[in-house]
Amino acid sequence: MKLLEYQAKQQFAKAGIPIPAGRLARTAEEAEAAARELGRVAVKAQVPVGGRGKAGGIAVVDTPEQARTEAARILAMDIKGYPVRSVWCETGLDVAHELYCGITLDRDRRRMVLILSGAGGMDIEQVAENQPEMIAKLWPDPLRGPQPFQIRQLAFAALRRVPALADRAGRLAAALVPLVQTLYRLAVSLDAVTCEINPLVITATGELIAADGKLEVDENAEYRHRDLAEELAIDALGDDGASGDDPFEVEAKRRGLTYVHLDGYVGCIGNGAGLVMNTLDLVKAAGGEPADFLDIGGGARADVVRNALDMVLSDPAVRGVFINIFGGITRGDEVARGIIQARDELNITKPLVVRMTGTREEEGRQLLREAGIVPGVSAVDAARTIVEMTREVS
């Protein structure tokens, strides 16, 4: 779940990290009122994707009237598939220097990594590639959190690289200690897999202010952050930057399914991510094009299977469906019941090929046979069969 800029900033502010003065506006009138209150502001589209500036989703305005006109224009926009539902109106800063400060999951080290850089305002991955010496990293002990001396070490390592900052590195390091500790605590309490301030502005008067924010919450922990999810649902259609512009993926998310939409015509359903990935590989190897990735997960019951079939078939490009089940915690008879239920209730006439083995395979196969669906045993053969059947349709 990727939070919007204003949500991230409100979280920063609540935790005690300074942000520029700003107001959220969902209408042009609200933007006008915000500008009347704040003066010169930037009107910024609230969408969960990058590149909104280039797309024309940010405007700097001098008067409330301009704020109204620009907000009306931006609120009518659609940025990379996201209709703009709100704008954040924010006062400008007197910038002396820009830093980067972020926390993200480092899967190789199995813990979070704190990153600080004197090269703020840029894409940190590009900085890491082109100027790795500009980046300092710290992997805090997950049970103790980052200690002040560690943050000072991090700060000195990053700031000494920047000639303009070298002479005040001591003061900055002292100011960064509480800020970084707060940001780390925030990331942990929000279950953030990414928590980033970029740029972290050093103002002309020497203050540290979070000028932009990025916060992505671990999907597995969404149950602990329902309030944020509800807020997000008001202001953004989808909530995953990678998939939001695909209506099928938005619908799948609503149905609680693990689904990725692809370009082909063979619907693919299986239990277990590895198995479904392999199912797509097999369909492709047999000369077909997979239409989707849908993992019903471990222990799926009949209603989940019905829901999955309904989802896959809602894509008109799908000519037939390959259901690949290798039961472990998932039971063959449960899956078979779901398939039969779906076929009968949804009047499915497109070809279905079911490959079923594993826990309760005999019970499952028996149910399928009784319902007139011939179960397959080998995944390779089943993939060939569905590719052949869907080719004939074309």
Add this chain to the structure above:
Amino acid sequence: MSILIDRYTRVVVQGITGREGSFHTEQMQAYGTDVVAGVVPGRGGSTHLGVPVFDTVAEAVVATAAECAFIIVPPPFAADAIMEAADARLPLAVCVTEGVPVHDMIRARAVIDGSKTKLIGPNCPGLLTAGECKVGFIPNHVARPGNVGVVARSGTLTYEVIQGLSQAGHGQTTAVGIGGDPVLGLTFRDVLELFAGDKATKAVVMVGEIGGSDEEDAADLIARDFPKPVVAFISGRTAPPGKRMGHAGAIISGNKGTAQSKIDALTSAGAVIGDTIEDVVRLVGERLGARSGR
């Protein structure tokens, strides 16, 4: 011989009274696993599936000398259950729970690293020593005893490989499903090291997938005179970049974590790659040659 578990392993089930916990405990018992206790807070003193239930793991260990935890509890409680198993100094904990928050796992992993407990999972099918014992839910009937070790990230592909091997007459020593989460316990490398030291294991099948760099890390170990043939399979060859394929860990970001980079690393380390599961089985047969012990 085998790795990690055998017919004498005494298992305590954390979450034994749940729907899934009950079902899979029965399956484990049917396979021959010595389940000695269950743990469900508040249910201490009762009996379930013929074994005593305790309120805490520590009490279960004192009373039954359990040495391996099977953790099958809902996601919000999984990391805590892992830490409880580590605190009770169990040598092995196996957590099958899917959907554990990553920050919970980071803390649990730190506790595991400071303990004597080895962790398998979470989000995994567990492990099975053919004909002797299983902890988790690898289907009972696909495995048969033999000399091939199996280690896999994906649960269902673990079953596929075991079944393929069994049908071709290549039995297994132990099959380990390590799980598909970004923060987990034992990695490919750790399990390969265990197989290297197991006399009964004559070849190892490794089933990886896109995302992360654990397969590359394992290749690094294989390249250093790994004493046994390794046959590898990588799923997700046709997965598009930037799309998360179900597992929290299975995503190609930029050009990192691609199937090709893993295949290249493993090939140059001396492992052979199977393009399909059938291929993997055939290659294992070739590597074992006359030693396959059919």
